[in-house]
Structures are given as C-alpha cells and as structure tokens.
Amino acid sequence: MKSKLVLNQKISGKTPNSRRNFIKVSGLAMAGAGLLISCDDDDMITDPNPEVFDLGGGDLGVLNYAYALEQLESAFYTRVVNGSYWSGASGEEQMILEDLYNHEVNHREFFKAALNANFSEEQILPESLEFNFADVDFSSRDSVLGTAKVLEDTGVLAYNGAGRIIETADYLVMAGKIVSVEARHAAAIRSILGNDMDDYLAFAGDDIVDSNGLDGALNPSEIIQAAGGFFSTPFTANQLP
Template identity: 25%
Template sequence: MTDDSLIMDALDARVTRRNDRREFFKTMAGAGKIVGGLAAGAVAVQAEAQTAVTDADILNFALNLEYLEAQFYSFAAFGTGLSASLLTGTGTQGAVTGGRQVTFTDNVVAQYAREIAADEIAHVAFLRTALASAAVAQPAIDIGATPNGAFSSAARAAGLIGPGASFDPYASDENFLLGAYIFEDVGVTAYKGASPLLTSATFLDAAAGILAVEAYHAAIVRTTLYAKGIQTPSLITATESISTARDSLDGSTDLDQGVAAINGASNIVPLDANGLAYSRSAGQVLNIVYLNRAAVGSGGFFPAGVNGTIRTSAAN
C-alpha cells in the first residue's frame, strides 16, 4: 500500500453533525442574539478597536498570512518559493522550512494550483507596495511535511493521522487540496473580521478585493474536495475533522463548517443562519495558524511568530 493510501485510510470517520450546528444558529437567532459570524465580527471590531491599531498594522497582519499562502502554493505549483525581493522589510526576516512541487495527476487541480499561486504572489506584491517602507519582512514559515511540522500537527489535531505519523500536502492531489483547505477558509474569515477596522477607503476597497479572491479560492478548494469526495467519502470526512479542529482552537463558538451535505445540499459556502459569511478576529486567526488555543506569540506555521504589532493569539 502506498504512503498516499495510508494517509487517506487514516482519515478519521468523525463527521460533525451539521444539522445540530444549523439548529444552534436558528435557536440563537430566535432568542434575539447576534449569532455565528456576526458575533465573531463584533468581537473582532471591539477587541481590535480597543488596541487602536492602524491601517498599516492590519495590512501587515494580512501580509504575514499572504506570505504563508503564497509560499505554500508557489512551492506546490512551481517547485520554488517567492523571490528574495518579496521577502524583505521590517522585523526579523525568516526562512521557509519545507515545500516542494506536487506531481499532480489531475490536470484540473494542477491548473487550479497554478492560478491560486499566481494570485497569492500578486497579493504579497500588492500589499508590500501599498505599505511601502512600513511592510514587514516574511517571518519564519513552516510548510514542511515532517512528523513534528505544522501540517502534520494540524492533521494530527484533526484526527487524520496518528502519533508519530506525518501528513505530506505535496504527496498527492488530494493531500494538496486538504492542505489548501486548512488555509483558505481561515483567510476569508480573517479579511472579513479585519475589514471593518480599516479607516482608509482605499485600503478598505483593496481588502474587499482580496477578500473576494480568497473566497473564490476557498470555493475552488471546497468544491473540488466535495466532488472528489463523492467517490472518496473520506475526503469529505476530513474537511469535517479539520473544521472541528479549527473550532477547538478559536474559541467556544461553533463557527467552522466542512463541506458535508446539509439537508440534501452541498455545503460549499459556509454561512450563518442569515446567509452571511462569518468572521474571525486577528487573535482567533493566530490561534489557528499557531495551532494553539492559548495566548501565545508563535508556533505552528509561524515558528517564531508573525512580524508586526498584531502577533499574539487569543486566550481561548
């Protein structure tokens, strides 16, 4: 049996009961409370507003996330990382651990990977230009496939692999999609949570534009996983497990959603009961990328933390 087959066979069969989540949203809405993503968005606005962050702080926080996504997709699609000219800036510049080109067997997935990689590289260049001399340098990033690396730790937290095993997002089309799934939904919620905090109309317009692109990316990944999951149900189960793991990190509210069908329909677009995408605060986003529900300054995909003033995860 191949390593890829072992990874897929190890995908845990713990599918979160999606109808219970939707009933939770309905109950909260009926009680006249702000629910789901609206609640998270309100928390994001209140918490960040109290710290008086600037537009540059917010864009630099976003730039850290774009460095992570751009490096992952660039290696997976092209076999190389970002050019040195896109890595400099304020703060400590770090290296990338891991990353290699995927030998795609599905040409459609390969084309998606190249498209998303080009978009993410463009986001890095755009944000660096917008921030000019205030742009932060790329921090140290872990996108490797070692047993103790960030991808393996995330997969282990989701129950996809056992103790001491590794998850390699470059080993197959399916593993690549699951690796991408870890990032894309988080990026969408990060931009939605941060957008209300921007004071510049120009920056707000730019953030809205990037948010839309990230949402398109997330939809590509979720749709492809759902389609492949019709023949390989463990892929759909894996999205549910990853979703549950993310929810265990970013607080007590059950926000995250996999792609499993609800009431006979696919769940490509994760929404609250009002049909709105949900948000995460910067602290919640850092909980996920640091792979830690406590208030910490580093870990997971950012071994030395992110650069900039927004760098501590929330205490959950």
C-alpha cells in the same frame, strides 16, 4: 528573562541558591538576552521581547497582517506547485492550484508595495517570514487540498474580520477586492475536494456559512492564534483586536 543559557548555568552551579550564584546567573542572563533572538529552544520565555515584530495598529496593522497572511499562502502554494502531488495531479487540479499560486504571490507583492509606498521600513513586516509546513505532505492530495481549504477559508474569515478595523476607504475596497477572490478560491478547492452528493454543497457548506447565509469573520488575534502553527517567525498583533 529566562533562557536555556540561564537554565544551564543553574544546573551546573554548585550552590544554585546562593546569593552569589544568583547574581552571577542574573548577569549572564542579562548578557545572554541579546542572544535570545537566535535561540530556538522551545522552552525559552521571550516576553516581552522587543526583538519580536509587532504588526502595529490601524491601517498599518491591517496591511501588515494581510501581508503576513499572503506570505503564508504564497509560501504554501510555492511548495505545492513544486511538490509531487501537483506534478501528478489532474489537469483541472493543476490549473486551479497554479492559479491560486499566481494570485497569492500577486497579493503578497501588492501588500509589500503598498506598505513601502506609505510607511517607513521599520514599520513594515519583514518580507521573508519563515513557515512551518512539517504537518503538510506535499505528495498527498488530501493533505494539500485539505490545507488549501483551511488557508482559503481562514483568509475569508480574516479579511471579513479585518474590514471594520480599516480606517481608509481605499484600503477597505482593496481588502474587498482580495477577499472575494479568496472566497472564490475556497469554493473551488472545496468543490474539487469532494465527489459525492453531500459534497455538491461543500463550496458554501453549512460548516462554513451560517443560518443567516453569512460567512464568518474573526479578529486578527483569533486568526493568528489559529494559524500560529504555520508561522516559524514570531510576530505579535498587540495593537489589533
């Protein structure tokens, strides 16, 4: 396993290729492995890292996955309603974004409660994932609404794709109860984003609904890859498609 620690040792070693140094470096690397979790260097290679949470498979995996997405949406709208665009936005836009904040926080807490009621603590995704919104300008209407559109459309794609992985009908109904609200959100955000003729169609535009009149559906691996930039806390979905 490599880390910044190992690289530094190699650089400072007088004869990095000698067997003696190699053993020494390896020993440090082993000792340093425990420190990896606190090392945020981009160059470090962490696979396979047992410290990274895996969402699990089946119903557990889908619930953890939904919990991760709802944590992301909640964190985003929490920043939005505390940001300067929101405080100066029109009444309609303020109300819509505040409703979305309320709904996503409720969804997040629902998944936390549902997971805790049915699974043991070590199986449940941590409740305090950290997110990276460095690319979002919370003072900008275009940036906030554009990001909201991406997140809501992603939510629809994610729940639509996850439905078939769910094993228990009750959980499928729960996913159904939430995905249609995400779709209502997506339509509303798309609707207020635009103002001219073409944008009248944006609520369910040809860019998102196909020629069969169907929304998309993506696998967890595709969603996590697409939304990965928002997640500062790494996790894996090795048991989900």
